[in-house]
Amino acid sequence: MNNRMLLALATATAMTFALPAFAADSAQDFVDKAAAGGMFEVDSSKIAEDTAQDQAVKDFAQKMIDDHGAANAKLQTIAGEQKLTVPKELDAKHKADLDTLQNAKDAVDKPYVQLQRDAHSEAVTLFESYAKDGDNAQLKTFASETLPTLKMHQEMIEKIAATGTSTTGEAAPATSSTTPAVTTTDTANPAAPVPGANSFTEDQAKDRIQDAGYSDVSKLTKDEQGIWRGQATKDGKNTTVALDYQGNIVAGTN
Template structure:
């Protein structure tokens, strides 16, 4: 019978579709849409961070993003015009929400900006790698290939800032969540509007050395709380909006 063979083929095709990277582009226009939205967000968010961040390394990074992504955006717009493709004029809903989070941050923009940049560059590298390999437009494939090393460099830079800079999350419940001068900051976890998704929260907690992260819920103070394992022991764990991961927090 041919039916089982057909069903098996359909199952294989479906599996291949779902195996594609979440941020891959399936057409030239799709790539332009996603790359433009990401590039615009890089510039707009970095303009906010350059003016309001506390950590000089974050400010310097933001300035570089404005220069590098500004140039890449202009190049992409030129290529898209030549290829008769449409350039989006506004950010998508997700990037608009992230930008609003930075605009309304009252005290410390460093940590949310750094985390957004980590996420954005991870997505951008995936998008550009995929299109450079399998894209359907020669000029855009060349653009993706030529831009990819810069994106990877940005990704490495922001990861180092996240780990070593003032914007790095703390893992001690007695360390102030924000480094400032002449003020007393509350111990982490710090209440505040939390822009981390559940998956991002889980990843941040795992990055801090925890495993078996489960039962994550965001409380009315904007703090993600759940259970995890570290050093072979089960413990309660919390993640605040600044990225601070605290073990044993109630």
């Protein structure tokens, strides 16, 4: 009997460790983790919006406040309907990360970017896992609908991290028609915009173009190559603009 109990315990332990590191094992667990992550996104981004020196970082922080603020409100509504409890304060890990940011002696840009990279990696894992295997239909739908935005955020912060954040407040250089879209060591780089299956929705494409400094974005259509094309204004001038599946934005295209 003891051997059987030990075997059952070992099997249960193995199943636990087989789960993704940031997966949720119940509806309440998902709400706890998603709410804590969402609150951290807003709180940390408020710090960065006020104190970051790089404009690209400040712009990203503002988008996190807007997007995660809306997602947090939606999660709270669904959790209330499902009689689930939404935590009102951060867990210990996120509190420690927030303290690190608040107490940074130098510019917060680099620590904020790294915290955002980690946070979005965890969030994408959590939402992907629950969208696939979650035990609550409404929360599964919420996870599935929120996931594309989280992935877009992840692409944005990885791009900022790859470009490097300045300490002088200078914005990262904008993508141009001669900027390589793919970096390799032994092959020629195709120029953007790059054809390919484009997962951006029209709203996401518009947001991404606006985040790059364009306004009055209109007439967006996705062509047969998977490239969003439309009209926009920048520096007081009207121009055509294109967004490819990699997130490259190119002005003056046909």
